[in-house]
Amino acid sequence: MSNKPSIQVFRPTFRVEECLDEIRQCLEMGWSGMGFKTVELEKAWCEYTGLSHSHFLGSATAGLHLAIKILAKKHGWQEGDEVITSPLTFVSTNHAIMYERFSPVFADIDEHLCLDPESIESRITPRTKAVMFVGLGGNTGRLKEVQELCQRRGLSLILDAAHMAGTRLDGEHVGKQAEVSVFSFQAVKNLPTADSGMICFASEEDDQAVRKWTWLGINKDTFARTVVQGSYKWYYDVEEVGFKYHGNSIMASLGLVGLKYLDRDNAYRRQMATWYKELLSDREDVQFIPMGPGCETSQHLFQLLINNRDEVVSQLASNGIHPGVHYRDNTEYDMYAYGNGTCPNATKVSASTISLPLHMGLTRSDVETVAKTLSSILDMHCASQRAICA
Ligand SMILES: Cc1ncc(COP(=O)(O)O)c(C=O)c1O
The missing domain is CATH 3.40.640.10 (Type I PLP-dependent aspartate aminotransferase-like (Major domain))
Structure with missing residues (x-):
């Protein structure tokens, strides 16, 4: 096993x-x-x-x-x-x-x-x-x-x-x-x-x-x-x-x-988000998403923006970590292609957003495992890019 x-x-x-x-x-x-x-x-x-x-x-x-x-x-x-x-x-x-x-x-x-x-x-x-x-x-x-x-x-x-x-x-x-x-x-x-x-x-x-x-x-x-x-x-x-x-x-x-536990659960979700932020705070190649003014978030997602998102996602998957992507820019779908090119920020985010694992079954040590694995994958990308530039 x-x-x-x-x-x-x-x-x-x-x-x-x-x-x-x-x-x-x-x-x-x-x-x-x-x-x-x-x-x-x-x-x-x-x-x-x-x-x-x-x-x-x-x-x-x-x-x-x-x-x-x-x-x-x-x-x-x-x-x-x-x-x-x-x-x-x-x-x-x-x-x-x-x-x-x-x-x-x-x-x-x-x-x-x-x-x-x-x-x-x-x-x-x-x-x-x-x-x-x-x-x-x-x-x-x-x-x-x-x-x-x-x-x-x-x-x-x-x-x-x-x-x-x-x-x-x-x-x-x-x-x-x-x-x-x-x-x-x-x-x-x-x-x-x-x-x-x-x-x-x-x-x-x-x-x-x-x-x-x-x-x-x-x-x-x-x-x-x-x-x-x-x-x-x-x-x-x-x-x-x-x-x-x-x-x-x-x-x-x-x-x-579920409603009886919602506030308690959301507080733990925000705690996990804080852990992720602490563990990744030194990285310049990771961008966090700020909350709007006055927002206490339900923290349904913990999203980051990174380069080489698709490769990073598959490398995380080969390490047993399965993040999500929320979402693809809807104008990339056939149905909504008439809007393609009208929302440059959404197009950029669609290619770079990743949602790290976030649910009530995760412990501090799981969050550390995800952050550490992500960091070493990003380091590898960084090193290979430096090698290409050199
Ligand atoms: C932003 C957003 N809107 C609407 C829905 C639809 O919710 P439901 O699955 O309950 O129909 C979802 C579900 O994932 C969603 O993420």
């Missing part, structure tokens, strides 16, 4: 007995679908974040789609209208805009790897309706400036907060800055389930609307009809051609347990 470490970029930690206890309640009650634990989690998420509305979903991708759909209907957007968005994100962010036949317009990123307010401003046209801001890795970047810009220019602000469970801005949980914020509780996120998410609208009316859209357009949920009202009122109305996007009680059970 190889004695090399096997250190993955992500690995979720579940408090197994507590999760099983929550899930057992669902199984014993005979209620594993929407309602029961999903209602408990929505309430707990509102209490935890201070946000006024939360609706539990099957995924954040579903939430981003409905964020676009509901705001478009409310504000009267027309097919082909534009949403300014980030090229450095998971494709869900931009697919959500495409699902509703609007046009993603890419603006460039800044040193926080989030949308740059100046670049956003330069991309506004008469067809621009909204800005989709991605809190990459949990960083708030210059979100407050973007919020002010959206207010000034009459644009909706959607926050892709997939990485931001537990991120605080000026001491308060992030989310209030936007008309709608969407969090992911997918398997490797800070609050892991298997697949689920939460959509948080600022307005009561939008929150009511999203509850219909996530259940096929039906205007009442089954739990309310059977358990709350006591008799099965099957004579419901269907007001929209909605989707099957709501979350279920098994996922919510995992979320309820």
Whole structure:
């Protein structure tokens, strides 16, 4: 057997007995679908974040789609209208805009790897309706400036907060800055389930609307009809051609347990980031990503910028260390190639970003192993480059 470490970029930690206890309640009650634990989690998420509305979903991708759909209907957007968005994100962010036949317009990123307010401003046209801001890795970047810009220019602000469970801005949980914020509780996120998410609208009316859209357009949920009202009122109305996007009680059970540990877990993530920074601080060939002003990050990712990224990643892999890359510039994909060349910072970062392993199963000694191995690989590159130059 190889004695090399096997250190993955992500690995979720579940408090197994507590999760099983929550899930057992669902199984014993005979209620594993929407309602029961999903209602408990929505309430707990509102209490935890201070946000006024939360609706539990099957995924954040579903939430981003409905964020676009509901705001478009409310504000009267027309097919082909534009949403300014980030090229450095998971494709869900931009697919959500495409699902509703609007046009993603890419603006460039800044040193926080989030949308740059100046670049956003330069991309506004008469067809621009909204800005989709991605809190990459949990960083708030210059979100407050973007919020002010959206207010000034009459644009909706959607926050892709997939990485931001537990991120605080000026001491308060992030989310209030936007008309709608969407969090992911997918398997490797800070609050892991298997697949689920939460959509948080600022307005009561939008929150009511999203509850219909996530259940096929039906205007009442089954739990309310059977358990709350006591008799099965099957004579419901269907007001929209909605989707099957709501979350279920098994996922919510995992979320309820995870939420109790979220702050503690995120504090440990930030501790690991501090260790990485200390261990790599002497290197001139490693660039750290600064947090935005007022940001206490969820530290979903620990990203660096380095040269020869692809070679370094494969050399780390041959040493049993498996980092990630978040993300490829979306304009490198066929779907979004029309934006290629419009965001030079994103293109550069796409070629040089690496996410070091960061999860609750790692110890200080694992972090040291990763940092030491990375350092010696970078030293080798440095030496070979000097040899070429000489
Ligand atoms: C930035 C970003 N947005 C959206 C999503 C979609 O989340 P989900 O997998 O819950 O649909 C992800 C998931 O990785 C993401 O990283």
